[in-house]
Amino acid sequence: MMGGPEADLVARLLDLQRSDGGWGVGVYDGDEWESTTDALWLLRELGADPSDARVRRAVGLVHERVRWEPRNGGRPFFDGETEACVNGRVLSLGAAFGHQSAALVDRLLAEQLDDGGWNCDAPRSVRSSFHSTICVLEGLLAAERATGPDETIAAARLRGEEFLLERRLLRRRTDGTLIDETWCTPHVPGYWCYDVLRGLGHLSASGRDPDPRIHEAVMVIRGLQRADGTWAAVPHPGRPLLELGPVGDRIATARSLRVLEWAGTGA
Numbered sequence: 001m002m003g004g005p006e007a008d009l010v011a012r013l014l015d016l017q018r019s020d021g022g023w024g025v026g027v028y029d030g031d032e033w034e035s036t037t038d039a040l041w042l043l044r045e046l047g048a049d050p051s052d053a054r055v056r057r058a059v060g061l062v063h064e065r066v067r068w069e070p071r072n073g074g075r076p077f078f079d080g081e082t083e084a085c086v087n088g089r090v091l092s093l094g095a096a097f098g099h100q101s102a103a104l105v106d107r108l109l110a111e112q113l114d115d116g117g118w119n120c121d122a123p124r125s126v127r128s129s130f131h132s133t134i135c136v137l138e139g140l141l142a143a144e145r146a147t148g149p150d151e152t153i154a155a156a157r158l159r160g161e162e163f164l165l166e167r168r169l170l171r172r173r174t175d176g177t178l179i180d181e182t183w184c185t186p187h188v189p190g191y192w193c194y195d196v197l198r199g200l201g202h203l204s205a206s207g208r209d210p211d212p213r214i215h216e217a218v219m220v221i222r223g224l225q226r227a228d229g230t231w232a233a234v235p236h237p238g239r240p241l242l243e244l245g246p247v248g249d250r251i252a253t254a255r256s257l258r259v260l261e262w263a264g265t266g267a
């Protein structure tokens with residue numbers, strides 16, 4: 001396992017796991033951030049080593065013992081539940097910790113909407129959500145990297161990325177207005193919530209060349225750099241399993257620098 005504050009946080013998080021494999025109040029708890037899903041997401045964001053014995057044991061317990069609630073399908077954890085935003089995250093987690101699900105990939109591909117994105121409220125909603133779309137895009141990219149190139153997955157990803165780019169990563173396509181002011185702030189951990197750093201981070205990780213339509217989002221991130229060269233991370237409201245403190249700022253800074261380097265603006 002890595003050293004330093006991140007290692008301490010990973011160890012503390014692993015200590016909170018119950019013998020039934022779960023954390024917190026359930027498998028998933030909306031926006032309270034103290035569930036099994038969010039614990040695994042924290043492990044991933046903290047850079048926990050999947051080959052570390054304690055991490056493998058913890059993930060193994062989830063794989064063996066944790067199932068989704070009956071109202072969410074009742075399947076084993078890494079087979080996913082019913083919402084696209086959650087399943088995108090589960091796909092990322094399965095790829096990160098060695099429990100990929102081909103069935104989950106197929107389910108998400110089948111749920112892509114006509115505008116290129118995804119929405120947890122589909123089929124009732126036919127308009128995609130930034131939140132759902134970024135979670136699925138990250139999951140599909142992680143699945144590709146874990147199992148190898150796949151033309152079908154790549155095509156779906158490109159359509160989803162175009163959904164973001166058509167809206168310049170932060171604006172309504174209809175009238176160009178800013179969708180949500182909070183998206184202009186880096187959040188660590190990200191959980192299921194979109195922000196422009198997360199959108200830029202996915203595009204840079206996907207290997208595609210920078211697109212002129214990212215300019216405004218890049219300038220938003222560039223403008224948030226503090227005098228000491230770092231960025232501040234803001235936690236989402238709600239109860240977390242752990243407070244990240246300065247580690248959150250370190251993660252936000254590393255991500256911002258990677259995005260700026262990719263975009264060609266420098267730091």
